[in-house]
Amino acid sequence: MRRTPRETAESAVRVTRRGLILGGLQLGFAATLALRMRHLQVDQADEFRLLAEENRINIRLIPPARGRIFDREGRVIAENEQTYRITIVREDAGDVDAVIARLSQLVELEEDALNRALAEMKRTAPFFPVTVADRVDWEDISRVAVNAPALPGVTPEVGLSRVYPQGDLFAHVAGYVQRVQDRNLALYEDPPAVLRVPGFQHGQVGVEARMENLLRGEAGTKRVEVNAAGRVMRELDRREGEAGADIQLTVDSALQDYIHARLGAESASVVVMDLEKGDLLAIGSSPSYDPNKFVHGISSKDFKVLLDDDHRPLASKTVQDAYPPGSTFKMVTALAALDAGLVAPDETVWCPGHMEIGSRRFHCWKRVGHGHMNLEQSLRESCDVYYYDLALKVGIERIAEMGRRLGLGVAHDVPMSAVTSGLMPDKAWKLRERGSEWVIGDSVNASIGQGFVLSSPLQLAVMCARIATGRDISPRLIKSVDGVETPSRAGQSLGLNEAHLRQVRNAMYAVSNSRRGTAFASRIVADGLRMSGKTGTAQVSSNVVDNNSVPWEQRDHALFVNFAPHDTPRIAVSVVVEHGGGGSAAAAPIARDVTLQALYGEDPPLEAYPSSDRSRIKAQQDRLARERRIRDAEGQSRA
């Protein structure tokens, strides 16, 4: 229906006017939009560009390879192995249940791990790889790889994990690593970012913990582009990190291996110290445990077994346990008295088997008495009364000072966990810690290494080393870091009178080599390798008359310290056998075997032993050779 257009001049003008007004307003608004655009895109462009980059670029850390740990011969104590795990990406898998069913026909999947993985899949983004099987072996991985077409979304992945090829040998020394835990983070004011990488390992115990900062290395970084959901789209660039420093310890795996075999089931510890630079050749604490179990996360059942064992495998007895040193302390008392000039070596003391001090009677271990005793005889036969007499003359302050000079009562600087300072008591200590006055009986007990005195096997070895050399020698555990040798720990002379030292050393020689010496049965007969030592027996509970008639945990600790060879000392050894009974019977034979093993660097010839022992030693050598892990051939191939 066409009609003539309705048109009046008035309406046309009005529409035109209003239309132009509105058009003007629209243009004005468009200009506002343009200005806003300019504001955002020109004035604030730099700021927004930065924000866009922050959105897009994510910096990921590349965990560094941890430094390895070697023994002094270059045998591996700790290294990194490639571990394989199987991951599933939900998004790529499609039907996850079907894929897992197929996977479980190829690889054994643990129910726990699988349930955990399925739970994790529900929580995480669909493109996030979830581990369904950790630490699978290479055959499993290759089976998965071959069947890859049937397993969409399943990827074998490689990572690095710590491994201790020597098993339990160095558990207490090198320690172990575990996944980073809260208490590890608490060690740092500003924890390195790499510690937050999932699965990253941190030293927990021993050298691994104490040298963590050297071993860890520097993390590399890679910049990746991510989308809004966090999925990595591509890698932009990467800066490689730096592997951790390799650390060489002073220990000798073969000797350590021998010591563990020799100690057997005993709860015991042995320290062997080289006298040239203070190197710790062996630090054996028995029984031990497999650190590899801790790396993977030890089961609570296995852990409970370790905790409940009364032989305390978890304890690092060489450095963390402090025992009364018993008679091995008598050298300290003797040197203190000689140093003070209050006693001459030839002066004798009458030992009737006991000594009355005030109203108390202090017994000698030999109830019938030793008779007249001079310095050498008293040490040789370990007469207690002689030292009671010295204590009365010298006093605790001088004894304590000598003890500290010889390395007792101070925590030695070795990078192991829970290194004890032991206890070298004096009057001030007792007043401070016990709130009571030092009494003369305390000095008497201390003079024979009982009472308050406590020392670790490491301290006893250091004491012996200092007596043997007269030098301020300290233990060294780290031989080199990344091939750079650490400084020798054999210091300057202690400033003790050489004649006094010689008298004590000769007395120790008599202990091991005189027919009347308490360790005569455990002597070395090889010329030039004869050893000098001192037995000790530390009371665990009072009034034990016969160690064989009381329960194990009430028996005395057996101790022995020695150095060898007597004329040109090369090593110092300390042995503590917990609840082993007497030092001469339980500790001295171990010390002799270890000493010979260390001096020869292999099984010693039977000629080094007294002829009466040889057949027994032969059988022992054969037995231990079978038990040891590191045989010469194997040791060479590792080196």
Next chain:
Amino acid sequence: MTYLEHKVKSVPAGWRKVLFLNWPLILLLSAVAGVGFLMLYSVAGGSFRPWAEPQMKRFAMGLALMAVVAMVPIWFWRNLSFVAYLVALALLVFVTFFGTAAGGSQRWIDLGFMRLQPSELMKVTLVMLLAAYYDWLPLKKTSRPLWVILPVLLILLPAGLVFEQPDLGTALLILMGGGLMMFLAGVHWAYFAAVIALGGGLVLAVFESKGTDWQLLGDYHYKRIETFVDPTSDPLGAGYHITQAKIAMGSGGWTGKGYMQGTQSRLNFLPEKHTDFIFNTLAEEFGFVGGFSLLILYVLILLFCILSAVQNRDRYSSLLILGIGVTFFLYFAVNMSMVMGLAPVVGVPLPLVSYGGSAMLVLMVAFGLVQSAHIHRPR
């Protein structure tokens, strides 16, 4: 008043009409749609699927529809105005009760090959109805209260229905489009002053009512307004969209990051990158130059509409052309304001560029009406 027409003495007929189409307008519309194809190809990561190809088909269909509508004389459409409005209203009522639930609101009728959004249709039919109404109404009655209330009711009815869906953005667009039609028709200034004052009071009331028993808007509207005022108050929630949209835009700088190099959109930081926020993708990849160019294209379309309306001596035609121009303006102005952080995010697409069927087809039909009015203008 150049091209071809000065020789024409009467309205062209038959195929000759093709010569009298407003060709610059068609070219501008095609250019804008072309920008859309380019961006949809880009946000799909360099692929015609899933967006660019259907969009191109729909634009082709839209062009055909426009041509058909353009060929039919404008007086035919004028006579159809009231019926068209009633149909759109019926569909709107229908969708409120039977529409496909999506995104928390009922907006669509599923036609199988496309989803029809009656509220889009209503924007155009309302313009047609009001143009016809003021064409029919004697000029001197225009500002009489009774004759003002009638169109107000005709506007409020669909706006209320759309608001109920709930689709606040489209409801506001309908209200503003209708109101501006009345302004164009010459309703007295005083009414608008009164409405603006009232509107201000209403906005105040809306904010005052928050948290009370008589709260006027849904919670999500308040949320949107709050995050609009301060996007950083909720950086990972609703404010995330606005913040990321502004980052996309701002990081484009003068000349942009390059085609298909927009990190914000390619890495999915940008939400709704193929629909409401497609302008940000353009601004990110082509910078200020690209964004401003599109704005110029839009403004040119507006100018050609105004030019055509001013040339046209038929009251219905000129009102219709201006009204459709206003509707078109409201689309891009609201969308751009919202993606640039000048207005709350209310879900209005960028006309002819955003992916979506209803809006594009309805707009092409609307421009068909503009063409028809242009061709069949009195000479």
